[in-house]
Amino acid sequence: MMSALQVLAIGFGLAGYYALVAVGFALIFATLRIFHIAHGTVFLMAGYVFFFLYRVGGLDVVSSGVLSVIVAALTGLAIDKAVYLPVMRRGGGLFSVFIASLGVALIFEAVFLVFTKGIVTVARTTALGIVSVGPVAFRLLDIFILGVVIVVYGLLYLWLHCTRRGLEVRGLTDNRALAAVVGMNVDQTRNVIFLLASALAGIAGVLTAYDTGLAPDTGSRTLFIAVVAVILGGVQNILLGSIVGSVSLGILTAYAGFFFPEWVTFSVFAMMIILILIRPRGLFG
Numbered sequence: 001m002m003s004a005l006q007v008l009a010i011g012f013g014l015a016g017y018y019a020l021v022a023v024g025f026a027l028i029f030a031t032l033r034i035f036h037i038a039h040g041t042v043f044l045m046a047g048y049v050f051f052f053l054y055r056v057g058g059l060d061v062v063s064s065g066v067l068s069v070i071v072a073a074l075t076g077l078a079i080d081k082a083v084y085l086p087v088m089r090r091g092g093g094l095f096s097v098f099i100a101s102l103g104v105a106l107i108f109e110a111v112f113l114v115f116t117k118g119i120v121t122v123a124r125t126t127a128l129g130i131v132s133v134g135p136v137a138f139r140l141l142d143i144f145i146l147g148v149v150i151v152v153y154g155l156l157y158l159w160l161h162c163t164r165r166g167l168e169v170r171g172l173t174d175n176r177a178l179a180a181v182v183g184m185n186v187d188q189t190r191n192v193i194f195l196l197a198s199a200l201a202g203i204a205g206v207l208t209a210y211d212t213g214l215a216p217d218t219g220s221r222t223l224f225i226a227v228v229a230v231i232l233g234g235v236q237n238i239l240l241g242s243i244v245g246s247v248s249l250g251i252l253t254a255y256a257g258f259f260f261p262e263w264v265t266f267s268v269f270a271m272m273i274i275l276i277l278i279r280p281r282g283l284f285g
Helices: 004-032 039-056 061-089 094-116 140-162 164-174 176-181 186-210 218-233 238-259 261-278
Strands: 130-133 136-139
Touching: 004 039, 004 136, 004 140, 004 164, 004 186, 004 218, 004 238, 039 061, 039 094, 039 186, 039 218, 061 094, 061 186, 094 218, 130 140, 136 140, 140 164, 140 186, 140 238, 164 186, 186 218, 218 238, 218 261, 238 261
Parallel strands: none
Antiparallel strands: 130 136
């Protein structure tokens, strides 16, 4: 029987995916106040592009991954330019943008369903390597994902605290109106935010396509848990809130999925509701 430590290791593996999606969602929500449901679409786009480049097209794994992440970044920016900004310019508020985002996500999910027939799409063709430490087995891919998350969060920290653009992003998080008054180019910063956040979702999409594979609803399911992770951690501290929330949800879903698989969604919702009642702004809000 699987030990509690083994389930914990699985939880940390799941947390890596949630952390990449959550921090991108948090960047957009904290700075622009957009509840970007289509972030899951960007995740899926990267995963399916990676599958076709690597598994179908025969391109090497690194080139396929890089191109897929670029496509994801451009997809996220295109959604903003083609959907969100026109809605806002015509007087639509944030709720209208949310509905538009939901519409984009549902349309793309339906398109992916038509093309894939709902079949899970896995990019890899070989078994994943495993290394054992005592009674606990770690997948080499999970160790790689952990390394990716550490590097990504480290670079994001340096970018947010040591570059002008990063300081502008923090300024938007603290006070959007004041940021525009003091001369910040909000439009350029907005573009950077969408490109960066979408690239992070793209990385998660590529890794998921290579690992467990994708179904048309994988993006929405992953985004749901990532959003709860952001709410759990709070959006005032984007990095700390995202990583703590993601690790908490990764461990929770791993244990719930192993011991009570039918209660996974209930467990996530229950944690979110309890937290909102106790700390509406999140742990680090």
